[in-house]
Amino acid sequence: MTQATLDAQSAESSDAEFKPDDLRDQVSALSRAKGEPDWLLAFRLASLEQALGMEWWTGQEESWRRTPQDRLPRRARVGHVAGGSNGTSISVPPHVFAPDAHAGMVHQIDGRVAASDLADEARAQGVIIKPLSVAAREHAGLIQEWLGAVGPPQDRYDAFGRALWTQGVFVYAPRGAVVDESLFYLITQDVARGDHWHYTLVVAERESQISLIDAGDANDRRAEIGETPLIHASVELIAEDGAKLQFASVQRWHRQTAAISTTRGRVGRDATIQVTTAAFGADLDKQRIDIDMSQNGGYADIRGLFVGDGNQHIEHVTRQHHKGVGATSDLLIRGVLTDESQAVQYGLIRIEPEGQKTNAHQTMRNLLLDDGAGADPIPMLEIEADDVKCSHAAAVGPVDPDQLFYLQARGIPPKVAERMVVRGFLAEIADGVPDEHMRDVIDELVEIQLEPAKGAS
Amino acid sequence: MTSPLFEIDALEVAVEDKQIVNRLSLTLQPGEVHAIMGPNGSGKSTLANSLMGHPRYTINGGDIRLEGESVVEMAPDERARLGLFLAFQYPTDIPGVSMINFLRRAMSARRGEEIPVREFRQVLNEVLGRLQIDEQFVRRYVNDGFSGGEKKRAEILQLGLLEPKVAVMDETDSGLDIDALRIVSEGINTFHSDDNAILLITHYQRILRYVQPDHVHVLIDGRIVESGDASLAEVLERDGYEPFMERTKEEVLTS
Numbered sequence: 246m247t248q249a250t251l252d253a254q255s256a257e258s259s260d261a262e263f264k265p266d267d268l269r270d271q272v273s274a275l276s277r278a279k280g281e282p283d284w285l286l287a288f289r290l291a292s293l294e295q296a297l298g299m300e301w302w303t304g305q306e307e308s309w310r311r312t313p314q315d316r317l318p319r320r321a322r323v324g325h326v327a328g329g330s331n332g333t334s335i336s337v338p339p340h341v342f343a344p345d346a347h348a349g350m351v352h353q354i355d356g357r358v359a360a361s362d363l364a365d366e367a368r369a370q371g372v373i374i375k376p377l378s379v380a381a382r383e384h385a386g387l388i389q390e391w392l393g394a395v396g397p398p399q400d401r402y403d404a405f406g407r408a409l410w411t412q413g414v415f416v417y418a419p420r421g422a423v424v425d426e427s428l429f430y431l432i433t434q435d436v437a438r439g440d441h442w443h444y445t446l447v448v449a450e451r452e453s454q455i456s457l458i459d460a461g462d463a464n465d466r467r468a469e470i471g472e473t474p475l476i477h478a479s480v481e482l483i484a485e486d487g488a489k490l491q492f493a494s495v496q497r498w499h500r501q502t503a504a505i506s507t508t509r510g511r512v513g514r515d516a517t518i519q520v521t522t523a524a525f526g527a528d529l530d531k532q533r534i535d536i537d538m539s540q541n542g543g544y545a546d547i548r549g550l551f552v553g554d555g556n557q558h559i560e561h562v563t564r565q566h567h568k569g570v571g572a573t574s575d576l577l578i579r580g581v582l583t584d585e586s587q588a589v590q591y592g593l594i595r596i597e598p599e600g601q602k603t604n605a606h607q608t609m610r611n612l613l614l615d616d617g618a619g620a621d622p623i624p625m626l627e628i629e630a631d632d633v634k635c636s637h638a639a640a641v642g643p644v645d646p647d648q649l650f651y652l653q654a655r656g657i658p659p660k661v662a663e664r665m666v667v668r669g670f671l672a673e674i675a676d677g678v679p680d681e682h683m684r685d686v687i688d689e690l691v692e693i694q695l696e697p698a699k700g701a702s
Numbered sequence: 703m704t705s706p707l708f709e710i711d712a713l714e715v716a717v718e719d720k721q722i723v724n725r726l727s728l729t730l731q732p733g734e735v736h737a738i739m740g741p742n743g744s745g746k747s748t749l750a751n752s753l754m755g756h757p758r759y760t761i762n763g764g765d766i767r768l769e770g771e772s773v774v775e776m777a778p779d780e781r782a783r784l785g786l787f788l789a790f791q792y793p794t795d796i797p798g799v800s801m802i803n804f805l806r807r808a809m810s811a812r813r814g815e816e817i818p819v820r821e822f823r824q825v826l827n828e829v830l831g832r833l834q835i836d837e838q839f840v841r842r843y844v845n846d847g848f849s850g851g852e853k854k855r856a857e858i859l860q861l862g863l864l865e866p867k868v869a870v871m872d873e874t875d876s877g878l879d880i881d882a883l884r885i886v887s888e889g890i891n892t893f894h895s896d897d898n899a900i901l902l903i904t905h906y907q908r909i910l911r912y913v914q915p916d917h918v919h920v921l922i923d924g925r926i927v928e929s930g931d932a933s934l935a936e937v938l939e940r941d942g943y944e945p946f947m948e949r950t951k952e953e954v955l956t957s
Contacts, residue, residue, distance in 0.1 A: 645794070646757060646758075647794045648794050648796050650754075650756055650757065650778060650794070651790065651793065651794040651796065651844075652796070652804070652808075653755075653777065653778035653779040653782070654754050654755075654778050654779075654782055654787075654788050654790075655779075655782055655804070655807075655808035655811065655812075655860065655864065656779050656782035656783045656808055656811030656812045656864070657779055657807055657808060657811050658779050658811070659777065659779065661807070662779070665796070665799050665803075665804070665807070666796060666799065668798065668799070669796055669797060669798025669799035669843070669844075670797070670798050671798065672798040672799075673797055673798045
């Protein structure tokens, strides 16, 4: 497989603006360079037209009001794609996210596939994990059926995400397939290369069970970058009737990065989707998670974990959208904020009139370890059915002094005690990650992030 | 002459500017068990928590000495490392922190060095067996979802592992059924030796049937109004706190 180098320079003429014709040309060139079938180019171009027909956020919108105006670029550039398949120009550090044991993996650097494999047992069941462009050639029917099946793009980032992606993965479990170990999708951010658009598509057919770890890390955490890189991740999760889909995203992008993600899940009848996200890097991280509970009896378990430091802004915008009867959704967000870092959680539970017997809950808890840190949790309920159970709870505060006293009363020094409480607080969220090794990695990252001399890490 | 093991010397404790403990003095010698008995609101928990250094309580006067060394200026963790222990009336739950991790850290802190895993396991299993606690128990999060009895047993487990010099037991008997009370009491008795001392703080006399006190003190309005031997507990059981409270009122009026 040969991939041509796509010159991204021509698209970098302006931050806020772009020339639509240039973008159309670049998307076409990108698709050709990746050897994509015509229908996929058509999908990209249609998404691009949708994006061009939309506006950027202004900050007036309810879900954007608390986002710092100048820290998330309103920008659409085709990212860089590394040339050739027999070597990469960047060196990848020993990967903190390297899986311990897994059923399959794809590792991409700059759109180039660095590694890809799948265990025989999973392969025998018809399970697929492949770079999205490759899957489009080899499993055209499946990709055509499922790409974008979660619904039309909801905003301009979402739409551009479908048009401009340079790397992506397709994960698929056929009907009844059950894979115990997690699959891994690793992305290494080449910090010298600017913007990235990722696309993750996971489909669990009826009665199947599958889990994917989606991890992103920077190749050089100490590099000084001239311009804020923008990273957008489009994630589409589909669990058909009776399926169980677990998805965990762990990101540690370079500290100057503006990261935004659009995660959309569709929960089938009596199906389960579990989403856990853990955010450690980036200057700004805005995660949008939207779960569609249109079918009866589905379950969604949505968890978010983060540790903010420095001047980081970490934001979660979520929607639990119920239309089916007797479905349940739980949202649980917990974060720890040090220094001057700030967090926002804007969580909506929306229940349509037909969504009777819904159980929907939200809990947002923020621990502030320093005076300059702050958090703004905003739970919202829009309920049009009359026979539902809903609850929401939001908290912002310091570590419970009684917990600290209890540990201190056993001889544990205050700093260590605080660390224990904080790690425990987050460990409960990390319990949702379907891979033990990855839970340890998350705990390790929490520890690193909480180190006082963490600036250089 | 060597110092007593533990001395509370004219201690005054306030909570939010309200004086709760009034010039309370008490001396514990090695091998002794003292019981402080008092009605609700007499200052029992304030005394217990302030001995351990809870930040909510302000020491306005007096001293607390462990083997002659004043601990009032010390942080709770320093006191604990020196050998002071508080069994909590309401142990705090700490979700996400496993008992086993917590116990190992606490033991290492008390020893002043990391305890080897093998040795920790050995000691832990021995104490668990003695207290009839299932091994799976230590996989759970600290006090999280524990029943009242489990919480108290977990306190005694810590007492057994940390081997303090002085153990202050704050209403350890409350909320226990008769079987749990017996197990917990046995745990205290097993821990007790000629080298350490126990201060039982309790409302009821029933734990004293299992843990024999050498001295019993009656606490009313933050002061000790009467001290005696084990028979004083029986007087309290029979007559209640009322006569002591009446007497305190009179003393206050005439003073």
